[in-house]
Amino acid sequence: MLFWKELKKIIFGVPYFLFVVMLVFVLRSQDVLDFSNSKITKPEPNGNYGTKNEEIPEIIMPAALQSLYAEFQENNYKTYPIGFIKNVKLNDNEQMEIAKMISTITGVDVDKIYTNSSHNNEDMTLDIKGNADIQPDGKGGFIISTQNNSEEKNEQDQQINLTVRDDISYSEFKNLMQKVDDILGGGSAYAPESLISYGVVSLTYEEAVQRYELIKSHDKMTGGYARLFSDYTVAMALSILPVFLAVTMSIKDKRSKISELIYTKKISGIKIIFVRFFATITAVMLPVIILSYLSNITVWSMYKEMKLDYLMPLKYDFGWIMPSAMIVIAIGMCLTELTNTPIAVAVNGLWWFLDINMGMKSVTASYSLFRLVPRHNADIHSYFRIQDFIDNFSNLLVNRLLFVGLSILLVIVTILIYEAKRKGKLNGNNKIREVFTSITNRKSQS
Amino acid sequence: METIKSEKYLPVLQIAKVNLKHNAALSIVVSICIIIITPIIFGIANLNRTESAVPLEMFISFIGIVLLTPIFQPEQNNEIGDLVSSKYVSTNLVYLIRTIYAVFLSIFFIGLFVVYMSMQKCDVTFLLFIGTVGNAVFLGSLGMISAALTENTVVAYMIPLVYYMFNYGVGSKLGNYYLFSMCTPDFEPKIWLLITGILFIFLSLIVKKFKKKFQ
Numbered sequence: 001m002l003f004w005k006e007l008k009k010i011i012f013g014v015p016y017f018l019f020v021v022m023l024v025f026v027l028r029s030q031d032v033l034d035f036s037n038s039k040i041t042k043p044e045p046n047g048n049y050g051t052k053n054e055e056i057p058e059i060i061m062p063a064a065l066q067s068l069y070a071e072f073q074e075n076n077y078k079t080y081p082i083g084f085i086k087n088v089k090l091n092d093n094e095q096m097e098i099a100k101m102i103s104t105i106t107g108v109d110v111d112k113i114y115t116n117s118s119h120n121n122e123d124m125t126l127d128i129k130g131n132a133d134i135q136p137d138g139k140g141g142f143i144i145s146t147q148n149n150s151e152e153k154n155e156q157d158q159q160i161n162l163t164v165r166d167d168i169s170y171s172e173f174k175n176l177m178q179k180v181d182d183i184l185g186g187g188s189a190y191a192p193e194s195l196i197s198y199g200v201v202s203l204t205y206e207e208a209v210q211r212y213e214l215i216k217s218h219d220k221m222t223g224g225y226a227r228l229f230s231d232y233t234v235a236m237a238l239s240i241l242p243v244f245l246a247v248t249m250s251i252k253d254k255r256s257k258i259s260e261l262i263y264t265k266k267i268s269g270i271k272i273i274f275v276r277f278f279a280t281i282t283a284v285m286l287p288v289i290i291l292s293y294l295s296n297i298t299v300w301s302m303y304k305e306m307k308l309d310y311l312m313p314l315k316y317d318f319g320w321i322m323p324s325a326m327i328v329i330a331i332g333m334c335l336t337e338l339t340n341t342p343i344a345v346a347v348n349g350l351w352w353f354l355d356i357n358m359g360m361k362s363v364t365a366s367y368s369l370f371r372l373v374p375r376h377n378a379d380i381h382s383y384f385r386i387q388d389f390i391d392n393f394s395n396l397l398v399n400r401l402l403f404v405g406l407s408i409l410l411v412i413v414t415i416l417i418y419e420a421k422r423k424g425k426l427n428g429n430n431k432i433r434e435v436f437t438s439i440t441n442r443k444s445q446s
Numbered sequence: 447m448e449t450i451k452s453e454k455y456l457p458v459l460q461i462a463k464v465n466l467k468h469n470a471a472l473s474i475v476v477s478i479c480i481i482i483i484t485p486i487i488f489g490i491a492n493l494n495r496t497e498s499a500v501p502l503e504m505f506i507s508f509i510g511i512v513l514l515t516p517i518f519q520p521e522q523n524n525e526i527g528d529l530v531s532s533k534y535v536s537t538n539l540v541y542l543i544r545t546i547y548a549v550f551l552s553i554f555f556i557g558l559f560v561v562y563m564s565m566q567k568c569d570v571t572f573l574l575f576i577g578t579v580g581n582a583v584f585l586g587s588l589g590m591i592s593a594a595l596t597e598n599t600v601v602a603y604m605i606p607l608v609y610y611m612f613n614y615g616v617g618s619k620l621g622n623y624y625l626f627s628m629c630t631p632d633f634e635p636k637i638w639l640l641i642t643g644i645l646f647i648f649l650s651l652i653v654k655k656f657k658k659k660f661q
Contacts, residue, residue, distance in 0.1 A: 015601055022608050029616045076492070086489020087497065236615045244604045251600065345603050346476070353505075354487070356614065 002271065006249070006279035015248045020287050023237050027291060030232040035225050036298045040380045042212055049203035050382050053196045057170035062163065063198035064173075064190060065105055068180065069162055072098050072117050081187030088184050097183055101176050106162045116160060193365070211383035214390070220309035222296055224384030226316040227376055229295050233288060234324045235356060235373045242284045242325050243348040246332025249276060254340055269418040273333070277411050280329045281322070288325075289317050320396075323403040324372060330410035337417045367395040374399055457535050461543050469520055469544065470551070476512045477555050480505065484559065493568040499628035502560070502574055507581035507625065509555050511606045513548040514586025514647070517541060518593045518654060519602075538655050545590075545647060552582045573636075577628045580640035585610065585625075587646035594650040594657070 010016050027033050043049055071077045075095060077088040090098065095117055096110075103110040164173070174192045181191040189197055203211075215224055253262060262272070292313035300308060328348055335344035355372040358365065366375040374396055378385035389396075466474075484490070488501040521537060560575045585606040593602035613625040622638035 014596055014598060015604060018601065018604060018608075026612065026615055029612070029619070079489070081489070087492045088489070089492050232615075236611060240611065241608070244600055248598075248600045342600055342603060345600070345607070349607060 002267070002275045003279055006276050007282055009252070010245060010249060010279060010283040013245075013248060015244050016283060019241050019245060019284070022241060023233075023287055023291065026236045027229075027232060027295075030236065032229045032232050033291065033295050034298050035295065036302070038225070038299070038380050039302045040212070040215060040221070040224070040383070043205060043208035045205050047205070047208075049205065049208035051200050051202055052207075054199045054201050055196050056199050056201065057173070059201065060195050060199045061105075061168075061170065061173050063200075064177065064195055065102070065162060065164055067198070068098070068190060069102060069113075072102065072113075075117055077184050077188060079184050079187040081185065086185075086187065088188075090183065094183050098180060101180055102162070104176060105164055105168060105173065107165045108160060108162060112160060208383065211386055214386045215384060216306065218390065219384065219386060220312065221303045221306050222299060222308050222310070222312040223316075224378075224380070224386065225296055225299050226292065226312045227320075227384060227389065228379055229292055229313070230316045230320040231374075231376050233292075233321055235375065238284070238288065238321055238325045239328060239355070239373045240348060240352040242280065242328045243332040243344055245280055245284065246329040247336050247342045247344050249280060250333050250336035251340070251342065269415050269422060273337075273411060273415045273418055277329060277333060277414075280333075281326060284325045284329070285317065285322060288321055289314065292317050292321075319400060320374070323400040323407070326407035327372070327403045327410075330407035330414070334410045334414045334417070337414045337421075367392045367399060369395075369399055369402060371399060372403075458539075458543060461535065461540055462547055465540070465544055466547060469516070470513070470547065473513045473516060473548075474551065477509045477551070480508055480512065481555060481559050481562075485562075490563050490568060491566045493563070493566075495569045495571065495574070496629060496631050498563060498568045498570045499574055499577070499626075499631060501563075502556075502570075502578040503581055503626045503628055506556055506559050506578055507585055507610075509552050510582025510584070510586030510643075511589050511603065513552050514545070514583070515589025515593060515602050515606065516599070517544045517548060517590055518597075518650075519599055522593075522597050522599060537658060538651065541651055541654060545651065548586070549583065549647075552586065553579055556582060573633055574628060576640070577633055577636035580636040580643065581625055583643035583647070584623075584639040585643075587643040587650065590650040591646045591653070594653040 024033075072095070075089055077090070079086045079088055096114060099110050099114040099117065102108070102113050106113075174195065177190040177195060178192055181188045184190070188194070215221060296313040300310075331348050332344040335347060336342065351372055358371070365371075376385065376389055378388070484501050484505045487505065490498075490501055493500075518541065556575060556578050560570050560578070563570045588606040588609055589602050592605040593599065596602065610625065613620060618624050618627070618630065622635045623642070624632075624635050625639070627633070627635040
């Protein structure tokens with residue numbers, strides 16, 4: 001049977017051996033293969049239950065204002081447009097705009113705020129009021145002594161006390177922060193969707209108990225561990241490693257020079273490509289399923305008296321992990337079939353790199369529609385952030401279904417390319433192919 | 447006399463020229479793409495020393511994989527390998543020439559980016575430059591040794607890329623082989639990476655030489 005033949009070809013190859021070794025190594029390094037020391041217990045009163053982010057305007061507004069003013073004074077704003085730090089330095093006009101925003105929020109005079117920033121450090125003019133005495137310091141510099149009147153001195157020394165105006169609403173504040181984010185070029189912590197990062201509050205005892213109960217009822221004690229396993233498996237392995245298997249498998253025919261021979265066979269392109277696709281998924285998911293159970297089994301004995309869901313690892317394997325593996329394999333097959341080169345490694349590698357560095361700016365962003373790697377990096381210390389998971393489950397579902405759909409679409413495109421090549425349509429005149437085959441053929445010219 | 451001279455001196459330059467044109471062209475294009483993409487992904491203005499290390503270690507280092515990993519690629523096609531072996535110039539000399547220009551190109555591209563960062567008022571130092579070269583040479587050498595041992599292009603790219611991934615997950619536990627140490631900032635691992643990288647390059651050339659001998 002073709003499926004078993006293809007599966008054997010993958011499983012007995014060097015790339016697959018490396019894939020399994022790397023998978024085990026990565027998961028071991030992240031401590032998700034053994035949870036025996038991570039027992040979750042019912043919260044006790046008067047304990048520390050960790051923190052959470054909540055959209056509480058009374059906490060967010062002063063904290064965001066304080067941060068903005070500090071960055072404004074330095075004229076050094078930290079933004080993360082793609083995930084990496086970007087230091088933004090504004091020109092005088094833009095600094096003035098920020099000063100106006102701060103003035104609107106606080107009611108403090110805009111000029112007073114503006115003069116406190118380092119907007120004009122490069123062209124400083126010294127303006128000495130009162131009686132000044134300039135003496136050489138003997139080291140090539142000067143000592144300037146002034147005798148200001150006490151009123152001026154007090155004015156200079158006065159610290160600006162910035163507080164949010166009582167009459168400013170949260171929606172108004174968010175609009176102003178949106179403008180600040182726009183001036184900074186986006187990706188700042190002042191963007192309305194990121195403002196929640198300033199709303200750090202401690203979990204109460206009641207909330208901690210509620211979360212513990214949710215872990216019991218919703219997660220059946222095993223779900224949180226399966227989620228953590230899935231998070232690392234997709235982030236560190238399944239969103240990139242399967243592309244190597246897909247590329248190896250797709251390029252093999254060409255390397256062994258049997259492509260043309262297979263083209264002449266009666267077997268349809270649909271069957272060949274779909275069988276290869278499913279064989280690769282099977283090969284990829286086999287060790288994942290085994291490891292997910294080995295990992296989850298370590299917690300079963302800790303909750304003997306409770307009702308556990310023994311199928312939880314399987315649900316997460318197929319629901320969370322497999323869609324990422326599917327899209328990566330589909331990209332690998334499609335681009336290799338199109339170009340006959342391992343270009344898919346670079347394409348998938350870049351996507352993985354950008355996606356993984358998008359980080360976890362906010363809970364919602366971790367489940368956004370096009371995230372190759374949905375993130376939910378939460379352990380027992382945060383009660384697996386189970387409430388966040390429940391709140392965002394529909395987003396995760398849409399994301400995973402989208403990737404399943406896209407991967408099937410890419411497999412269909414791969415079939416079309418395969419059939420076109422079989423009919424000789426992509427074997428010479430096609431410009432894309434010419435570009436890529438010239439890259440491959442460069443070796444024959446040396 | 448002219449013929450003897452050309453046989454003795456010209457092949458090295460000629461080999462380098464031909465290889466640069468036909469084998470390194472794509473790698474050079476991808477390296478240039480990396481240099482162009484980096485400022486889009488990362489902000490590279492007004493960075494302090496530690497922040498400057500981030501784009502250099504995390505992205506510019508890829509240039510090493512791109513330029514060094516495909517050193518043995520052309521001869522992996524047996525027909526080409528046999529044809530090259532039949533020439534009077536040793537295949538090992540061809541590999542050495544390719545390695546030398548790939549290392550120099552890596553240094554050149556990294557240097558170019560460091561100068562650009564400096565123009566963007568980043569606090570980039572010579573140590574950061576050397577550290578990035580160390581990363582690039584090490585990652586590239588991993589690709590070379592994998593290619594030499596497995597004769598498989600995909601595996602050759604897989605090993606250095608997966609090692610790079612490990613650094614995301616495992617982090618500083620990798621000790622002297624931690625790729626992103628300059629962000630900490632710790633420059634000592636760079637010496638280890640550079641020395642190991644050079645050793646791996648020589649080792650891969652030796653592996654290829656012995657493989658050829660016993661074929």
